[in-house]
Amino acid sequence: MDFVQHNIWLIVLAVFSGFMLIFPSLRGKISGTSEVDTTGAVQLINHENAIVLDVREANEFSSGHIADAKHIPVGQLANSLKPLEKYKDQAIVVNCRSGARSSTACGVLRKNGFTKVYNLKGGILAWQQAGLPTVK
Incomplete structure (x- = not known):
């Protein structure tokens, strides 16, 4: 838990980057x-x-x-x-x-x-x- 608290911005950045990588394929499926x-x-x-x-x-x-x-x-x-x-x-x-x-x-x-x-x-x-x- 200590790691998460000290590196929250890195975790948010990693999650956001992952979302941006899969967004184009999700967009096509949704539309x-x-x-x-x-x-x-x-x-x-x-x-x-x-x-x-x-x-x-x-x-x-x-x-x-x-x-x-x-x-x-x-x-x-x-x-x-x-x-x-x-x-x-x-x-x-x-x-x-x-x-x-x-x-x-x-x-x-x-x-x-x-x-x-x-x-x-x-x-x-x-x-x-x-x-x-x-x-x-």
């Missing part, structure tokens, strides 16, 4: 967003003709993106759903840099009636680390 890894995303693109939606900012998108990806920054998504309406029942793989913004975008899409929405786990960074191609 009902399905995550897909790079292999799953490639399968969705090749076998289910999935649409890729990149929700990064314009400068990030222009530095390299998945081929044929549609680009709508996450901040503009709620007001820019019209071009995506025809894909409501089609698989959509949403990506950003690391997976956080795309998780938010998946929530927006689901809220607006899109049924097959997948968040690319790890984002474009995971895509590039897997050695998959990007285009500029």
Whole structure:
């Protein structure tokens, strides 16, 4: 008990750090967003003709993106759903840099009636680390 009393801030910091590590995966489970890894995303693109939606900012998108990806920054998504309406029942793989913004975008899409929405786990960074191609 003496240890706890003398090191309470270290314990609080350790608990907080642990929570921050697991929060991204909990957030996806709570929101009902399905995550897909790079292999799953490639399968969705090749076998289910999935649409890729990149929700990064314009400068990030222009530095390299998945081929044929549609680009709508996450901040503009709620007001820019019209071009995506025809894909409501089609698989959509949403990506950003690391997976956080795309998780938010998946929530927006689901809220607006899109049924097959997948968040690319790890984002474009995971895509590039897997050695998959990007285009500029």
